Structure formats: C-alpha cells, structure tokens
Amino acid sequence: MQNLTVSLVQTPLFWEDKSSNLSMLGKKILGIPEKTELVILPEMFSTGFSMHTEALAETMDGPTVDWMRKTAAQKKSILTGSLIIKEIQNGDPFYFNRLVWMQPDGHFGYYDKRHLFAYGKEDRYYSSGNRRLLASVKGWKINLQVCYDLRFPVWQRQPASVSPLAGEPVQEEHAYDILVVVANWPATRIHAWKTLLQARAIENQSFVIGVNRTGTDGNDLAYPGESMVVSALGEVLHSLSGKEEVLSITLNKDMTETVRRQFPFWKDADHFLIQP
Numbered sequence: 063m064q065n066l067t068v069s070l071v072q073t074p075l076f077w078e079d080k081s082s083n084l085s086m087l088g089k090k091i092l093g094i095p096e097k098t099e100l101v102i103l104p105e106m107f108s109t110g111f112s113m114h115t116e117a118l119a120e121t122m123d124g125p126t127v128d129w130m131r132k133t134a135a136q137k138k139s140i141l142t143g144s145l146i147i148k149e150i151q152n153g154d155p156f157y158f159n160r161l162v163w164m165q166p167d168g169h170f171g172y173y174d175k176r177h178l179f180a181y182g183k184e185d186r187y188y189s190s191g192n193r194r195l196l197a198s199v200k201g202w203k204i205n206l207q208v209c210y211d212l213r214f215p216v217w218q219r220q221p222a223s224v225s226p227l228a229g230e231p232v233q234e235e236h237a238y239d240i241l242v243v244v245a246n247w248p249a250t251r252i253h254a255w256k257t258l259l260q261a262r263a264i265e266n267q268s269f270v271i272g273v274n275r276t277g278t279d280g281n282d283l284a285y286p287g288e289s290m291v292v293s294a295l296g297e298v299l300h301s302l303s304g305k306e307e308v309l310s311i312t313l314n315k316d317m318t319e320t321v322r323r324q325f326p327f328w329k330d331a332d333h334f335l336i337q338p
Contacts (some may be wrong), residue, residue, distance in 0.1 A: 065199045066240075069098040069310040072289045072302045075110045075275025078118060083108045084129050091137055095233040099199055103143025104244055104275040105209050111246035111279060112146070114158040118233040121147035124166055124171075130164040140167050140199060143177065143244055143273075144208050156189045160204050161244060163197050171195050175208040176217055184210075188270075196238055202315060205238040205268075209245040212258045212272070216336065220266045220328055236328070239318055240269045247274045251288040256288055264296040267322050275304065276306055323329045 076082040174191025
C-alpha cells in the first residue's frame with residue numbers, strides 16, 4: 063500500500079470576506095513545498111462560520127468551487143473543505159454547509175453536514191445532509207465529516223462484522239482508513255474536540271485528521287486551532303497547538319493494518335444499519 067501525504071491548513075479566516083480568504087489560502091496552498099496528495103482546509107473556509115446564508119451562499123458553479131478546481135489543478139493535489147452552498151429545490155432555496163472534495167482533474171464529490179449545530183442556530187439557516195461521502199485516493203478510503211458531526215459516533219462508525227450464523231458473509235474490510243473532520247471549533251469547548259478526535263480513532267481503528275481554524279470571528283468567538291493527526295491507537299502523531307501553520311505529514315497504512323490484525327476489536331462490534 064502506498065504512503066499518503068496530507069497537508070493540514072490551520073489558519074485564521076477573514077470574516078465573511080471571500081476574496082481575502084481565497085487569496086490567502088491560495089498562497090498557502092501553492093507555497094506547500096512538499097508533494098502532497100491531499101490539502102485540507104477548515105470548515106467554511108471562504109467566510110468563517112456564518113449564518114448569513116442569503117448574502118454569502120454560492121451555487122456549485124460559483125466562484126469558490128471554481129477557485130477550488132483551479133487551485134487543485136495547479137497544485138496537482140486533491141483539495142477539500144466546506145463552504146456555504148445554495149440549491150433551488152421545487153422552487154425554494156435550500157442552504158447547505160457543504161464539504162467539497164475537488165480532484166486535480168476537476169471531478170468532485172461533496173458531503174452536506176449531517177448534524178447541524180443547533181446551539182449556534184445553524185439548524186435555522188441550513189438543511190441537513192443524509193448521506194456520507196467516502197472518497198478514495200491511492201488505495202486509501204477516506205470518510206469526510208464536518209465539525210459537529212464529530213460528537214455523534216454512530217455516523218462515523220465502521221460497519222461491524224456480520225455473523226455467518228445469520229447466513230451472511232463476515233465483513234473483513236473496513237469502510238475507511240482515514241476520518242477527516244474539518245471544523246470551526248471554539249476555544250471554550252476545545253477539550254471535547256481533542257478528546258473526541260482520539261476517541262473516534264480508537265473505536266474505528268483508523269487514522270483521524272481534524273483541521274480547525276485559529277483567530278477570532280465576527281461574533282468574537284476565539285478559535286485555538288489544535289488541529290491533530292491521530293493514529294489508529296489514539297496516539298497523537300502531531301498537533302498544531304494554537305499556531306497558524308501548514309503541516310504536511312506522510313501516513314503509512316501498514317500502521318493501521320497492523321493494529322487491526324493484532325487487535326481485531328472491530329469484529330466484536332454491534333451490527334446496525336443507519337437510516338437516512
């Protein structure tokens with residue numbers, strides 16, 4: 063299995079200023095010296111975590127998705143992060159906190175945030191997604207999630223093995239090898255962020271990568287970064303603390319495969335089915 067190099071962009075964001083954010087992020091991405099297969103940006107990277115959907119939303123053929131397409135092609139890397147997207151359904155506007163997975167060839171997938179942060183009134187302005195996005199690169203399977211999703215372990219859970227007594231084959235493959243979570247996670251609850259990233263890695267026996275922003279937003283909320291890369295054993299391989307920084311790290315899938323072989327706890331998990 064080939065190694066995978068991933069770059070985490072931890073940065074402050076200009077509040078509701080798309081052009082400034084895209085200019086700043088473009089310089090950071092194109093300035094990454096290493097050859098990297100995947101560049102991960104924070105949640106709502108073009109605006110910050112804003113509820114001003116009508117003023118800030120774009121369509122999928124708008125300027126920010128076009129910027130992602132051009133930047134991914136120029137860097138020759140996959141680019142992912144979330145932004146505010148508007149769709150018209152049956153004549154009515156719907157807004158989504160949508161993570162876009164943009165490949166260098168211009169093909170893309172997307173994931174609409176499933177769990178909306180009601181405490182911050184996100185559920186009043188956005189619609190919830192109902193399907194996961196599992197992407198693939200160089201033989202690695204990657205589960206893509208957004209911020210508040212991290213608090214709901216069933217949504218990230220690897221499927222359990224199915225008992226042959228039920229007349230079905232045993233599930234011997236994991237759904238994914240890396241869980242990616244992009245976020246605007248504030249300082250007041252950063253202990254939960256760090257703890258849950260490690261918990262998701264341990265229970266799913268996968269790498270977990272969490273990318274959070276830094277700085278202060280237009281609501282005077284402070285964000286401490288603490289972007290992390292966690293191993294399948296829950297060990298923090300790297301943490302960015304509170305600095306504005308771009309980290310590139312190369313992951314070896316053999317590490318995770320060894321953990322799964324030596325400690326096959328996943329085979330004893332409860333079997334369940336997620337309904338939309």
